[in-house]
Amino acid sequence: MNNSTDLIQRRRAVVAQGVGMFAGETTAVSASGARIVDADGNEHIDFAGGIGVMNVGHCNPEVVAAIQEQAARLLHASIHVATYEPYVALCEALVRLIPHGKESGGSGATKAMLVNSGAEAVENAIKIARQATGRAAIVCFDGGFHGRTLLAMTLTGKSAYKLGCGPFAPEVYRVPFPSAFHEGHRGSEAELVNQHLAQFEERFVRGPIAADQIAAIIIEPVQGEAGFVVAPPAYLQGLREICDRHGIMLIFDEVQSGFCRSGYWAAFQHAGVTPDLSTWAKSLGSGLPIAAVLGRAAVMDAALPGTIGGTYGGNPVACAAALATLRVMEREQLSARARVIGDQVRARFEGLRDQCNVVGEVRGLGAMMAIELCHGGDPKRPAPQVTAAAVARCRAEGVLVLTAGAFGNIIRTLSPLVISDADLDRGLTVIETAIIAAAKEHATS
Template sequence: MTVSEELIQRRRAVISDGLGMVTPLTAASGKNSILIDLDGREIIDFASGIGVTSAGHCPDRVVAAIENQARQLIHTCVMVATYEPYVALAEDLVALFPHGERTKVMLTTTGAESVENAIKIARQATRRSGVLCYTGAFHGRTMMGMALTSKVAYKRWCGPFPGGVYRLPYPDYYHQGDGLSQDAFVSRELRRVEDAFQTMVPADEVAAIIIEPILGEGGFVAAPAAYLQGLRRICDQHGIMLILDEVQTGFCRTGRWACYEYAGVTPDISTWAKAMGSGMPIGAVMGRAGIMDKAQPGTIGGTYPGNPVTCAAARATIQVMKDQDLCGRATHIGNLIGERFAAFQEQYPRVVGDVRGMGAMRAMELVQDGDPHRPDPARCRRILETCWEKGLLVIPAGTYKNVIRLLVPLTIEDATLKRGMDILSHALDQSFQSE
C-alpha cells in the first residue's frame, strides 16, 4: 500500500462520507502549479483547489505576509477591536471594484457566507423578501445557499429551505438556443424575467436577483452580456437589487478583475471569495454604500470574518496579481487552452459538444452523438481517471458531471500548461479504446 492509499484509508475511517472526495489524489506540498503527493509524485494542478490558488500554490509574498501578521496579531474580532489589515483590505477592494460613487465592504470567511449576507443586506435595503435565482446555479451549502443552488444532489434531504426563492432558467444558449439568433434568444430570456413577476412573485416583492456571470458548478456557461445588461435595466425599473456572484469568476480568472466588467454593468451588491486569499479562508460582500448601510447593526458579522492573518494574505495576493498582471496572463492561458479545445472538437465533433469560457476559465462539454441534450458523464469519468493516473489534477462540472473544467493557476508556465494539455489529449484519445 502506498502512503497516499494509506491516507485515503485513514480518511475513510474518520471523515464523514458526506464530505465528497472528487479525486483519489493526495497532496503533501505545492508550489506554483505543481503539487507533490504523499509518495513524492509530481502532479500538474488544473483545478487550483476549485479556483482558489490563482496566484499559484504558496506564493512567497503571501507566505511572508501570513508569517509576519501571525507574529503580530492573529485575532480580536473586528466588532470588538478594529485593526489595520481589515480596513486596509477593504480600501483595496473598494479601489478595485467600485459600486457607484461610494462603495462599502464586509469581509467573510467563505463564498457561501458572502451569499448569505448579500441576501440579508438586499432584503433589509428593500424591505422585500423575494429572491430570483437560476437553474445550474451554485451559491453554497448553507441553508440559504442551498435554497439558491440548483443541483438537487447538493441538498438532498436537507430541507425545508428558506422561503421566498424563485428559480429562472439560466440563459444557456448552447442547450436552450432552439435555433434562435443570439439577440432573439436574449430577448426571450429577458421576457421570462418579466413574466416571472406575473407568474411567480410580484416585482414589488422581489428584493434581489442573484446570478453568476458564468456558472461555476453548472458547467462554465456564460450569461450573454446583453442579458446582464437587460437584468440591470429590469432591476433599476423595479427597485430590485442586482447581486452578481463572482466567487469563482473573480480576481483575474476571466481576464478581468471582475467578470461583470465584460458586460459593462455595475451590480448593486457582489460576492467574492476563492482566489481572494490564495487558500486562506476569506471572502467579501461589496455594494453601494447606501445599500450596505441598510444592514442593521448586529444582523451581519461574525467572530472570524476578516481575521488579521487572512486579510494580510488577501492583500499580498492582490498585489501579486497586480505585479504579475494575472489578468493578462489569464487571457494568454485562455487562448492556449482554447486552441487545444477547438482542436479536440474538430477531431471528435460528436463527442466534444461544446468548448467555452472566458479568459482562463475554460470548459469542454462531452455529449453523445453531438446532441447537447445527451450528456456523456461516463466518458468524462474515464478521461478524468486517466488524467489522475498520469499526474494531472482536473475536475468535472455540470449538472450531469459531463463537463471538464479547467481552473489552472494563472502563474502556470506555458511548458507546464502544454504538458497538462497533452495528458488531457491522451486521456481523450484513450476514452475511445475502452468502448
C-alpha cells in the same frame, strides 16, 4: 501499502463520507506554483486550483511571508471587538479595485465587509438586500451554485448537493439561465437574450411573484458548477435595467469567477454592468478562508449594526494573505495572463472536434474554460462515462482536473494563473489524449 493509500484509508475511518472527494483518491503534502506533490512524492500539474482558489499559485512566497509576519503580530481580535489595520486596508484595496455605484444610480461610493467563505458572503448579501429594500423574495437561476449553507443551498440549483437537506428557505424563486447550447437555440444571441428577458418579466404578471416583492436577483456571470456557462452580456445588461425599473437589488456572485480568472478583476466587467452588491471568495486569500461582500455604500449601510458579520470574518492573518495576493495579481497583470491562458485552452479543446465526436461545446471566459462531452456532440446525450474515464486517465498521468455539470460530463480547467507555458502545454496534451482515448473506449453507435 503506499502513503497515499494509507492516508485515504485513515480519512475514510474518521472523516464523514458527505465530505466529497471530487478528484478521486488524490493526496497532497506540498505544493508550489501550479504543481502539487502527493504523499508518495509524485508531482501533479494542477488544473483544479483548489476549486479555483490558487490564482497566484500555491505557496506564493510573497503571500507566505505576509502570513508569517502577521501571524507573529496578531492572530485574532474580532472586528466586532477591536478595529485592526489589515481589515480596513483590505476593504480599501477591494473598493479601489472593484468600485460599485455610478452605473447603477449611486454616488460611486463603495463599501465592503469581510466574512469567511463564499456561502457566508452570499448569505450576508441577501440579508443586506432585504434590509435595503424591505422586501423578502429572491430570484436565482437554474444551474447556479451559491454554497451549502441553508439559504445558499436553497439558491443552488444542482440537486446532487441538496439531497436529504430540506426543507429549504422560503421566498426563493428560480428562473432559467440562458444557454443556447443546452436549449438547442439556433438563432442569434440577441434573440436568445430577448426571449429570456421577456419570459423573466412575464413572471411578474403571471406569477409566482410580483416585482415589487423581490428584494434581489442573484446570478453568477459565469456559472461554475454548471460547467462555465457564460451569461450573455446583453442579458446582464437587461437584468440591470429590470432591477433599476423595479427597485430590485442586482447581486453578482463572483466567488469563482473573480480576481482575474475571467480576464478582468470581475467577470461582470465584460458586460459593462455594475451590480448593487457582489460576493467574492476563493482566490482572494490564496487558500486562507476569507470572503467579501462589496456594494454601493447606500445599500451596504442599509444593514443594521449587528445583523451582518461574524466572529472570525476578516481574520487579520487571512487579510494579510489577501492583501499580498492582490498585490501579486496587480504586479503580475494576471488578468491579461488569464486571457492568454484561456485562448490557448480554447484553441486546444476546439481542436479535439476533428479527432473525436464527443465534443459538445467549448466555452468559458478568460482562464475559466470548460469542454462539455456528449455523444455525437448532442447535449441531450451527455457522456459522463467518457468524462470520468478521461479524468481518471489525467490523474494517472499526473494532471488534476475537475468535472462539472448536472450529469458530470464537463471537464473544467482552473489552473493557477501563474502556470508556466510548459506546464500548461503538458497539461493540455494529457487532457486531449485522455479524452480521445476515453471516447474510443466508450464509443456508441
